[in-house]
Amino acid sequence: MDDNAQPGHRFFLVREDMLPEALVKTVQAKSLLARGDVKTIHEAVEQVELSRSAFYKYKDGIFPLSKLERDRIVTISLDLEHRSGILSKVLSLIAGLEGNVLTIHQTIPLQGIAGVVISVEMTRMDMDVSTLLDRLRGMDGVSRAIVTGQG
Incomplete structure (x- = not known):
C-alpha cells in the first residue's frame, strides 16, 4: 500500500462478481441513464431495484473499465x-x-x-x-x- 495515496484517489481493478450488489446495480443504473433507456435517476434505480441513497452514495466512485479507458x-x-x-x-x-x-x-x-x-x-x-x-x-x-x- 502506498503511504502517500490519499483516500478517494486510488483505484482497484476488481471482478464484477466480487463487488457488493449495490455497486453492480449502481453501474447498471448509470448505464440505463447513459443509453437513454430511462429519463430519471428514479426510473433507473427502480428498474435495477436499488435505493436512491445507495445510487447517490456510489455513483461518483464506480465506473466500467471501458469508461476509464475512453x-x-x-x-x-x-x-x-x-x-x-x-x-x-x-x-x-x-x-x-x-x-x-x-x-x-x-x-x-x-x-x-x-x-x-x-x-x-x-x-x-x-x-x-x-x-x-x-x-x-x-x-x-x-x-x-x-x-x-x-x-
Whole structure:
C-alpha cells in the first residue's frame, strides 16, 4: 500500500462478481441513464431495484473499465523554440505513438519561445504519461513539457 495515496484517489481493478450488489446495480443504473433507456435517476434505480441513497452514495466512485479507458485524456503544456517545424514534429511524435490530439492552443512566441497546450487522448497509447513527457522533453526544440490536467 502506498503511504502517500490519499483516500478517494486510488483505484482497484476488481471482478464484477466480487463487488457488493449495490455497486453492480449502481453501474447498471448509470448505464440505463447513459443509453437513454430511462429519463430519471428514479426510473433507473427502480428498474435495477436499488435505493436512491445507495445510487447517490456510489455513483461518483464506480465506473466500467471501458469508461476509464475512453476517458484517458491528458493536457500537456509545452514551451517550444520558435523554429519552423517544431510543433509539427511534436504532433507527429504523438500520432506515431497512437495518441489522438484533441485540442491545440499556441501563444504568440515571446523571446523565441511559444507556449503550446495540447490535450491528448492516450487510450491507444502503449505508455504512461511520464514516459510520454520524457519522449517530448527529449525532442529537439522542446524546452519544457508538464502535465496541467488529467482525466
